[in-house]
Amino acid sequence: MCAMKRLGICLLNISEGRNAQVVEAVATAAVSTAREVPASDADLGLHCKSTVLNIFSDYDYNRSVLTIAAPLHHLSDSVYNACREAYGRIDLGDQHGVHPRLGAVDLLPIYPLSEDVSVGECGVIAKGIASNLARDIPGTSFFLFGSSDVPKNIDLVARRKQVGWFLGKHQMDYGSLQHDLGSSPSPRYGLTGAGGSLYVTNYNVSIATGDVSIGHEIAGRIRSTTPGGLPGVRVMAFAHEGTVEIACNVENVPMENAKDAAHSEQAESTISTGTRPHDSGVCPQQDTYHSVRYTTPSKIEARVKELASAHGVGLVGTSIIGFTPQEAQELAVHALQTGQVDFWRTRVPGAMM
Incomplete structure (x- = not known):
């Protein structure tokens, strides 16, 4: 096709x-x-x-x-x-x-x-x-x-x-x-x-606890604005159906060059539009094309699993929105x-x- x-x-x-x-x-x-x-x-x-x-x-x-x-x-x-x-x-x-x-x-x-x-x-x-x-x-x-x-x-x-x-x-x-x-x-x-x-991908990971404070701690660790966080990940944590859901908005992130893509362990590359962001909180502008990367669901799931296990908590399930x-x-x-x-x-x- x-x-x-x-x-x-x-x-x-x-x-x-x-x-x-x-x-x-x-x-x-x-x-x-x-x-x-x-x-x-x-x-x-x-x-x-x-x-x-x-x-x-x-x-x-x-x-x-x-x-x-x-x-x-x-x-x-x-x-x-x-x-x-x-x-x-x-x-x-x-x-x-x-x-x-x-x-x-x-x-x-x-x-x-x-x-x-x-x-x-x-x-x-x-x-x-x-x-x-x-x-x-x-x-x-x-x-x-x-x-x-x-x-x-x-x-x-x-x-x-x-x-x-x-x-x-x-x-x-x-x-x-x-x-x-x-x-x-x-x-x-x-x-x-x-x-x-x-483009923004919505991806959620549920952990087997009712303690929302654990969810908030995990969210803070994987958030893109945190040192060591995952690229493009904006995240909140909510009580949800007896568990805690780590709810992620995963943004495409423009890359400067192909080297960024080759060396990124946390993202896949795709092609979209927009220029490099200027400052934190400022969206990409327009009219030029760049490679972009986004953090994959598997990377998010693995990181949440690692952080949750430190609290003795396992995963319940995941979903891509x-x-x-x-x-x-x-x-x-x-x-x-x-x-x-x-x-x-x-x-x-x-x-x-």
């Missing part, structure tokens, strides 16, 4: 993981017009305009992630339609779960999926979707991160700290939250993060060229970050 150009992907995070009908309605909305392929797309080999590759939902977290992939010129409509459905069905004021969140649609990230798409383009698309939603759904509100946050380009973790995301929604004065687009945040819709960055970068690209091409708009129905449900 031939390669496909100009692909983007969104890992849409919504604050609903207990009502499967609501989650599936959001997924269905994302591909509601996907079978209407214009003649101008014929040379791309498209048999659908977009696809939902995967849905991961978690009951305790009351949160779902929908993996939406499409050629860049179709991605905006698909993500917009999914968000519109989610805002119509999810009232954040009625939502309860142990995972931090500030929005009914909590996160709207756009990533490059093929090497001919830049992080800058993804930022423009994410900001455009947010602007259209703010215009069409009164009461919705957005903060921008990464390449949507021009000219500062502050990354997601830093922006989440600024808006109080890690505090969760409990006892929250929504009207006091900083926002960049839309109305003043409200308890009904909350505050949604929208932005562009390099969606796909590695290569898997996402390969499956997106397959689904788009075979017309599988609901590719997620072929996937086995699992726990999520």
